Amino acid sequence: MKIVDIRATTVAVPLQAPLRHSNGAHWGRFVRTLIEVEADNGLIGLGEMGGGGESAEAAFRALVPNLKDHDPFQLEALRFKIANPTASLYNNRTQLLAAVEFACIDLIGQQLGVPAHDLLGGRVRDAVPFASYLFFRYAADGHAEIRTPDQLVAHTRELKQAHGFTVHKLKGGVFPPDYELECYRALAAAFPGDRLRYDPNAVLSVAEGLRFGRAIEHLDNDYLEDPVWGLEGLRAVRERVSVPLATNTVVVNFEQLAANVLRRAADVVLLDTTFWGGIRACVKAAAVCETFQLGVAVHSSGELGVQLATMLHLGAVLPNLTYAADAHYHQLRDDVIEGGRLPYLDGAIAVPSGPGLGVKLDRDKVARYAELYRELGGYPYDRDPGRPGWYAQVPNERFADPSIIDRYVG
Numbered sequence: 001m002k003i004v005d006i007r008a009t010t011v012a013v014p015l016q017a018p019l020r021h022s023n024g025a026h027w028g029r030f031v032r033t034l035i036e037v038e039a040d041n042g043l044i045g046l047g048e049m050g051g052g053g054e055s056a057e058a059a060f061r062a063l064v065p066n067l068k069d070h071d072p073f074q075l076e077a078l079r080f081k082i083a084n085p086t087a088s089l090y091n092n093r094t095q096l097l098a099a100v101e102f103a104c105i106d107l108i109g110q111q112l113g114v115p116a117h118d119l120l121g122g123r124v125r126d127a128v129p130f131a132s133y134l135f136f137r138y139a140a141d142g143h144a145e146i147r148t149p150d151q152l153v154a155h156t157r158e159l160k161q162a163h164g165f166t167v168h169k170l171k172g173g174v175f176p177p178d179y180e181l182e183c184y185r186a187l188a189a190a191f192p193g194d195r196l197r198y199d200p201n202a203v204l205s206v207a208e209g210l211r212f213g214r215a216i217e218h219l220d221n222d223y224l225e226d227p228v229w230g231l232e233g234l235r236a237v238r239e240r241v242s243v244p245l246a247t248n249t250v251v252v253n254f255e256q257l258a259a260n261v262l263r264r265a266a267d268v269v270l271l272d273t274t275f276w277g278g279i280r281a282c283v284k285a286a287a288v289c290e291t292f293q294l295g296v297a298v299h300s301s302g303e304l305g306v307q308l309a310t311m312l313h314l315g316a317v318l319p320n321l322t323y324a325a326d327a328h329y330h331q332l333r334d335d336v337i338e339g340g341r342l343p344y345l346d347g348a349i350a351v352p353s354g355p356g357l358g359v360k361l362d363r364d365k366v367a368r369y370a371e372l373y374r375e376l377g378g379y380p381y382d383r384d385p386g387r388p389g390w391y392a393q394v395p396n397e398r399f400a401d402p403s404i405i406d407r408y409v410g
Contacts (some may be wrong), residue, residue, distance in 0.1 A: 010052030022173025045103030109356030173200030213241030305337035
């Protein structure tokens, strides 16, 4: 089996509503690049990457001369052909590698007639549990805004009833820490026995991170995720707060993982199949975490069904996956895979059992959402449509402005 072509298509898939985060917002849609790696036997493997447009599509087209006639089974050679670490000093291709690796694993599984998790060591669970992943958001058709504790609790209750979540993650860094602490406490009071997580995307100062961490120590926390920026900042908070700290921002490669082992700053590493350069890299990282007694979870970077499948196969094979995975998936209005969005049952999604990744593209939906991308284009992830001219700082200076509650919460 040899690679003969790589095709990339940018799509924009609608969200239920615009989602706010510390750096800006998701503007009512996810923009993703779907790739199809065609082999000489007629099989097509699927991959996915965040972002898109002509530059992303051109980057994949530029890989074709180097990957034409490459055997998809040769995954280690693939790593060096795309993302040689010395060449990557000048051209970071980690996310391109991840998307092509997804597709090659899909091809291998189809060729052998086995699911991806069998190629990764065999599954130890049939379904992967997920957290609810809660956002402050703007209103959209059929979906109310979320900005108050009562609205947040009501939304969480709807998600729990619909999908069975028992772990709730609040994406913070939008409002001042004291206000978000009030929201977090409201969740704890409304859902006794459920587990909680808070993630302000690293925009708190160390002082605010310490204050927030100490204030929630008595609650049923899984972890405090990226309260501050950098390994040193995390270490400063971890040394003085009893809540476990997690990161998906500053332990995203093996050198950083080694640094975290030598001088622990994070107790839990959130593994992202895109950020780490593929499913296999995440499996390797999880083995290191197992050796050094670091917790692992599966990170979400705004996936559609193709990347979600990679997350499910990863979650299926990790014996040390003791935390529910993240997923933005329930925030989507639709998906690009056959059968539509994969369903949750009791807060978990079943691991695909078909060959390879176990999902196929719905060609009509791909065409529809490719057209939507051509119509709407992309958006700046680090800007907020409700606050023209605003941009984030780290630590976020807006927390020093006491009038923000009046202006944005009212």
